[in-house]
Amino acid sequence: MAEKITPYKDSQLGKKEQVTKMFDAISGNYDGLNRVISFGIDIKWRKRVVSILTKKQPQTILDIATGTGDLAINLVKTGAKNIIGLDISPGMLEIGKKKVAEKKLDSTIEMVVGDSENLPFNENTFDAITVAFGVRNFENLEKGLSEIYRVLKPSGTFVVLETSVPTKTPYKQGYSFYTKNILPLIGKIFSKDQSAYSYLCESASVFPHGKAFNNILDKIGFIGIENRPQTFGVASIYVATK
Numbered sequence: 001m002a003e004k005i006t007p008y009k010d011s012q013l014g015k016k017e018q019v020t021k022m023f024d025a026i027s028g029n030y031d032g033l034n035r036v037i038s039f040g041i042d043i044k045w046r047k048r049v050v051s052i053l054t055k056k057q058p059q060t061i062l063d064i065a066t067g068t069g070d071l072a073i074n075l076v077k078t079g080a081k082n083i084i085g086l087d088i089s090p091g092m093l094e095i096g097k098k099k100v101a102e103k104k105l106d107s108t109i110e111m112v113v114g115d116s117e118n119l120p121f122n123e124n125t126f127d128a129i130t131v132a133f134g135v136r137n138f139e140n141l142e143k144g145l146s147e148i149y150r151v152l153k154p155s156g157t158f159v160v161l162e163t164s165v166p167t168k169t170p171y172k173q174g175y176s177f178y179t180k181n182i183l184p185l186i187g188k189i190f191s192k193d194q195s196a197y198s199y200l201c202e203s204a205s206v207f208p209h210g211k212a213f214n215n216i217l218d219k220i221g222f223i224g225i226e227n228r229p230q231t232f233g234v235a236s237i238y239v240a241t242k
Contacts, residue, residue, distance in 0.1 A: 015139040016088065016115070023067070024091035030068055042133075045230050045237065046071050049130060049159050052239060054078045056157050058127035062086060064116050064148065065134020069096030071161075072109050075130065086114040116144045121151045128152075132161040136207040145220045152242045158222060159239050164209035166233035175234060209236055 023030070049071065053061070059081050063072040066085030075083050085100075087093050093111050100109045114120055116131075117140055129152050138144035152158060166172045208216065213236075214225050222240035229236050 016117075019137050019139075020088045023087075023089035030092065030095075041231055042235075045161055045235055046074050046132060048228075048230070048237060049132065049161050050074050050077050052159055052237070053080075053128050053130070053157060056128060058157070060084075060126045060128075062119075062121070062126045062129045062151065064119075064129065064131045065137065066096060066111065067092045067132075067134075069093075069099050069109070069111060071130060071132045072096070072111075073099060073103060073105065076105060076108055078128075080127075081108065083109045085109060085111045086116070086119070087111075088113065088115055117147055119147045119151050123150050124153045125151045126153060126156060128157045128159070130159045130161075133163065135160055135162055136203045142216065142220065145216065149220050149222065149242060154242055156242050157239065158217075158242070159237065160213075161235065161237050162207065162209065162213075163204040164207075164229065164233055164236040165205065167210075168233065171232040171234075175232075213238060 053075065054077065056078075058078060061072075061075050061078065061080045061083045063069075063075060063083065063085045064087075066072045066087045067089070069085050072083050072085035085093075085096060087096070090113055093113060097111050100106060100111060112120075116134070116138055129148050131148075135141065135144065148158060166175045207213075210227055210229075214227055217225050217238065217240050222242060224239075224241040226239045227236055228239070
C-alpha cells in the first residue's frame with residue numbers, strides 16, 4: 001500500500017480536502033509546470049494514451065482527475081461521442097472549461113466537479129476510463145480503483161498514465177539527481193506554494209509503480225493488465241480491462 005503523503009502536514013484537513021486546496025492554489029501555473037518538469041514529453045505520453053484507446057473505439061469516456069482538461073481534449077481524437085472530465089478541484093476545472101470552450105468542444109466534453117472515490121455514475125456506464133497523473137492523489141487508492149471498476153462497462157478499457165521511478169542504471173541515478181536538485185529550483189519559479197510542490201515530488205516517489213500497481217489492479221478485479229514504461233521509466237502507462 002502506498003505511503004500517505006499529504007500536501008499540508010500540519011493541516012487538520014484530510015488528504016482529499018488538502019489535495020483540493022492544493023490544486024486550486026496552483027491551477028494557474030499547472031500546465032506550465034507540467035511542460036517544464038517533463039521537458040514537454042508529457043504531451044507525447046498523452047498521445048500514446050489516445051492511440052491506445054483509439055483502437056478500442058469507445059463511445060463514452062470518463063477522464064478522472066482531468067485537471068485542466070489536457071487529456072480529455074486529446075481524447076476527442078478517439079472518436080468518442082461523449083467525454084466527461086471529472087476533477088475534485090473547481091479551480092483546475094475552470095481553466096479546463098475555458099480550454100474546452102476555446103476549442104469549441106462543448107458538445108463533446110463535459111467538465112464536472114466530482115470525487116473519484118464516490119463517482120456520481122451508475123454501474124457499467126463508460127466504455128473507457130482514463131486517469132493521467134491522478135491516482136497517486138486518491139485518499140484511498142483501492143476504493144478509488146473499485147469505483148472505477150464499478151462504472152466501467154464489462155470489457156471496457158482502463159488506462160492510467162502515472163509517474164514512476166526508473167530501476168535501471170544510469171537512469172535511476174539521473175532521475176534521483178534531477179528530482180533532488182533540479183526540481184526544487186523549478187518549483188521555486190513556478191509554484192508559490194512550496195508545500196504543494198513538495199507534495200507533488202514526494203507523492204510521485206512513494207507511489208507503487210510497475211508490478212506493485214499491477215498487483216493492486218489485479219486485486220480489484222481487472223484483467224489483461226499491462227504496464228508500459230515510458231521514457232526510461234520516469235512514467236508508466238497501465239492498461240487493464242474489466
